[in-house]
Amino acid sequence: MGVILRNLQKQVPLRRARLRKDVETLRHILGIHKFDLGIVCVDNHRIQQINNIYRKKNVPTDVLSFPFYEDLRPGKMPLPLHRDEQNLGDIFLGVEYVMKQCQEESLDLHETLTAVTAHGICHLLGYRHETEEEWTEMLQRENYILSEYNRLTGRSLEPLMKRCSQDR
Amino acid sequence: MLKSVVRAVGAAVRLSSVATSTARTLPLSCPTLCSPSLATTRPFTRSLWMLNNNGASSGYRPKLFSSKALNPSISCGCGSLHTEGDKAFGAFLSDEIKEELKIQKNNNLPKMSGGWELALNGTEAKLSRNVAGEKITVTFNVNNSIPPNFEEEAEQGQQKSEEEEVQPEIVSSPNFVVDVTKQGAKHSLVFDCHFPEDEVSHGEGEEESDIFAIREVSFQPEGDTDWKENSYTLNTDALDWALYDHLMDFLADRGVDNTFADELMALSTAVEHKEYIKFLENLHGFVKCN
Numbered sequence: 001m002g003v004i005l006r007n008l009q010k011q012v013p014l015r016r017a018r019l020r021k022d023v024e025t026l027r028h029i030l031g032i033h034k035f036d037l038g039i040v041c042v043d044n045h046r047i048q049q050i051n052n053i054y055r056k057k058n059v060p061t062d063v064l065s066f067p068f069y070e071d072l073r074p075g076k077m078p079l080p081l082h083r084d085e086q087n088l089g090d091i092f093l094g095v096e097y098v099m100k101q102c103q104e105e106s107l108d109l110h111e112t113l114t115a116v117t118a119h120g121i122c123h124l125l126g127y128r129h130e131t132e133e134e135w136t137e138m139l140q141r142e143n144y145i146l147s148e149y150n151r152l153t154g155r156s157l158e159p160l161m162k163r164c165s166q167d168r
Numbered sequence: 169m170l171k172s173v174v175r176a177v178g179a180a181v182r183l184s185s186v187a188t189s190t191a192r193t194l195p196l197s198c199p200t201l202c203s204p205s206l207a208t209t210r211p212f213t214r215s216l217w218m219l220n221n222n223g224a225s226s227g228y229r230p231k232l233f234s235s236k237a238l239n240p241s242i243s244c245g246c247g248s249l250h251t252e253g254d255k256a257f258g259a260f261l262s263d264e265i266k267e268e269l270k271i272q273k274n275n276n277l278p279k280m281s282g283g284w285e286l287a288l289n290g291t292e293a294k295l296s297r298n299v300a301g302e303k304i305t306v307t308f309n310v311n312n313s314i315p316p317n318f319e320e321e322a323e324q325g326q327q328k329s330e331e332e333e334v335q336p337e338i339v340s341s342p343n344f345v346v347d348v349t350k351q352g353a354k355h356s357l358v359f360d361c362h363f364p365e366d367e368v369s370h371g372e373g374e375e376e377s378d379i380f381a382i383r384e385v386s387f388q389p390e391g392d393t394d395w396k397e398n399s400y401t402l403n404t405d406a407l408d409w410a411l412y413d414h415l416m417d418f419l420a421d422r423g424v425d426n427t428f429a430d431e432l433m434a435l436s437t438a439v440e441h442k443e444y445i446k447f448l449e450n451l452h453g454f455v456k457c458n
Contacts, residue, residue: 003409005409005413015417
């Protein structure tokens, strides 16, 4: 298994190979390559629907994570007993929402999607940002991931702090 | 989400707003055919009728066959069989055609964006475009392109009251073949694509299939319509996902992406509906025999 990538939307032209490669790099950095991971790209309508159902927030957003392990302590790796537990969960990327942000801030879509995905993976690994303490802890982890990503790829990604302060 | 909407309506029955206009069923629900007055009228077989025909070579007519009740009630001199059943069938078809024409949104087929040229040959459609020295053609057939799970939906629909029941539309989602031909090349790269069936997750009703997927990839002789079985065929069931993504990106660069797939479904649905109406009209003409 590995990364299961689904593109369920038509608003944003996506480069699937590029997105997969970037997600694989993030998995490598985090040492989670033996875990399956779902990446589902959706439009504003769909992510708003999911946001409303699961978070009671009837607005579109950039990313929603659905961890397989719901009570992980941040930084602790899951300990799967069976093959079907080698799964971190699913990340829904609101690619239409992200594209709009990119247009407004003149950012590259796929680079931004990588930063957003890193944020989503952190949630799958137990990180939260409901308190100041949690926020700092998560930000530190994201900083580490993206600095490693930048070192490996020569890019210069930064955590999306502004957006992270609004969304889980 | 688009896909879920498409799939929801894809699992539908062609139901008109009028109760008597039904889905593509045999006209068993036609009140006239089920009325007690006709219950005794047995449908003829052609061989029985030929025995009763005035032109039958043997002059012998058993009494049974001279019964007035079994004679056809309509005659047009064409020499073919006409029964009360045919008359009812014709009337049913006439109503059905009217209803189908009513729900036909537009007689013109929807346009594909991206400069695709459309050529139709009956139920077969061919879309083609040239991109910088490459020729891309997409072919599909609207026959058998309606997802088969509409019966279940119809049963569920019957449990609802007419007020709350929303009549969904049929959506045609045919398999389609993409040929990419480079200038001067002897072989085309051929992609066999399809619209995946729903992966219904029973929890939240979410499904996570791509809008369309590649099933097989192969090199085939350019311009040859027959699929050469001795050409290596890459099946995507057990494929490196990175390779699969590159193949999808390759198609997207040539205009075959989710937007295209969505428009193709709309086009196929319109073509299918048009062909269905044409078939009903032919059937009506055949049954009426004029």
